Each structure stands twice: as C-alpha cells, then as structure tokens.
Amino acid sequence: MGVDTISSDPANAMPPAHDAPLRERRAVFLDRDGVLIETFVREGVPHPPVNLDETRVLPGVPEALRKLSAAGFLLIVVTNQPDVARGVQTVEAVERINRHLADHLAIDAVFVCFHDNADQCACRKPLPGMLRAAATKHQIDLGESFMVGDRWSDVTAGKAAGCTSILLTYSYSQAERCQPDASAASLSEAADIILQTLNQRKSN
Helix, strand or coil, X not given: CCCXXXXXXXXXXXXXXXXXXXXXXXXXXXXXXXXXXXCEEECCEEECCCCHHHCCECCCHHHHHHHHHHCCCEEEEEEECCCCCCCCCCHHHHHHHHHHHHHHCCCCEEEEECCCHHHCCCCCCCCCHHHHHHXXXXXXXXXXXXXXXXXXXXXXXXXXXXXEEEEECCCCCCHHHCCCCEEECCHHHHHHHHHHHHHHHHHC
C-alpha cells in the first residue's frame, strides 16, 4: 500500500492560502507505539523499537485496521519520535519502521514529529498540529473522526482537534491527565467502539 510519510513541522499544520475543498472524509488517527506495535517499558516509561528487528505488531491490529478501512475510514498514523531530536535515534530508522508498517498494514498516511519539548513546535502531541495537517492534506472532517492512543498526550491532541478520542489504558498512560471519550484495552476493542459510534451517528 502506498503511504505519505511526512515529517511534520509548524508549516505543515497551516492551511493552504487558497480555499480548501469541502472536508467530507472520516479518519481514524492512530498513535504508533503502544497502539500498532509493542513498546519497551523501562522504569515505567515506554520506549519505541530502535529498528525493524525489534518491531512487533500487536495482536489483533491487522484485523482491526481492515475493519476500520472497510467501514470507510482513512487510517492515519500520527507519531511523536523525540528520540531523533535527543540524538538516540535516526530519521532513517524511524522511517524504515514506518514504511514497513505501511507495506504490511492498512495504513493510508504517516505523520511524524521528530521534535522534543524544547523545540516548541506545533506538531508534537499534545498539540493537534499533525492531525490538522492531515485534515488539510486529505480533506478530513475532524469532527467525524477519531483518535486512538496509549498516552494522555494522544487524547489531548485528538480532543483539541475536535476528534472523538479513545485511550488504550496501560500503566504508563497517565489517564488522570486527560479526559478520553472512551477507554479500551486494545486497538481491537477501540475499533469496535468506533464502529458502534459510527452506527449510532448514522441512525440519528
């Protein structure tokens, strides 16, 4: 499957100068680490895989993505990768993992923020810059879309963008720092919630 791999920055989050087309498409925005692939938790802090050899897709993820895609959702990964800014990871390694996932999963686009907090960018979650950039590029109705993440910052970014936001609850999620619209134990469970919500909206 083809995929847009975009290194997000504040400019990406700005709308185009010309009038944007009417946004009609629904999307599910997905954090990468802890949602699609395994993380490595050390001293209570999750860390991403450093290379393809460490990359493991979580159980049920391929099936959940196929169900969401079949329901008409664009599937867009929005991932913070600050280890690049910290000098312990390379852009090439991150993009190699992203390309591998895009080649093997039903993913339509990948947006990446390589910054750390000190960079004060507009794209790093909990700010909604990556979601807004994706909405501009892919003509997405954010109010009809969903965000699924495993940390408080994912939920905060999703809600700031106007999306229904679902938290996958883990020991490191810091759920007390956010107010998700729903919680789930896995992407499979989150996909069921999304499809149920979609059906409810259609019936209203």
